[in-house]
Amino acid sequence: MNRSLCSTVTAVTGSRKQLGGVAFLLAQLGAHAANRFAERIGELGLTPVDVGLLRMIAVEPGRSQQSLAAELGVVPSRVTALIDPLDRAGLVERRRSKEDRRNYELHLTDKAGEVMAGIRQVATAHEGEICTALTDLQRTHLMGLLELIADQQGLTPGVHPGYRRP
Template identity: 45%
Template sequence: MHHGGYPHGGSSAFLLAQLGFTAARRFAERLAPLDLEPRHVGLLRVVAAAEGQSQQAIGERMRIAPSRMVAFVDDLEARGLVQRKRNPADRRAYALHLTGRGRELLETALAEAARHDAEITAPLSEQERHSLHELLTKLAEAHELDQHRLPGGPH
């Protein structure tokens, strides 16, 4: 063990950062032909999983500031992917729903995400992929990373 105590001459945290950056950039490139960004896919996924929840609740779940959430949903609504509906129980609240087009685009994006995942982990065996996923999940939980939160720090 040399190089400041790191095996193989590199820090795991640094490798994770480099891999994360590369994986995020490549995923963004895959989504570009769909005119989507990774953050759009994140929001569409959460809306699909929590159909009919309020814009505020979904924004809080994803830790997006209310002002940013409004602009974000405006954008997706203008593209015909998300629909705001008044909540009969609370006239001030909007419930979010995917449109048919939003659902189709999300399915296409998730298929791209699966291909992306397969490409990133292609050099690994099935067992190694499983082990890597378990280890990354363990680290994510230990550092309290929320799977619904968009990457890139606080928004």
């Protein structure tokens, strides 16, 4: 790296290690956090996609597969493929809607309630590990800044863009 660029990077970041912009650093940290979370959650026999779906159903019990598809921004058949393994594992129950018999309502089972407790423990440990270099105030400030960026970019809160991949 040339000396001028190195001095500029050091002056701006306090370090010569950060050779990239904010978007690169967000992508680098995002990939690291996602991979580490997948490893941790894998110990529970789950994938990050499973965790997201369980969380979304827990927040809105009885929601339809169609509403889940709309929130995720995917076709309903994709939701069916995502819910099927959770149904087979005894974590999600599909019940016919009383208002519209063509639709299914999604509910977590008692077994899923137990699994959710494990997920919360893993998520708390993961968040702590990722943010260990920050004070509580820095962590709160970073969260606020990231929320501003996500809002400006039109991202749906709580929905990972990875659901759109087949």
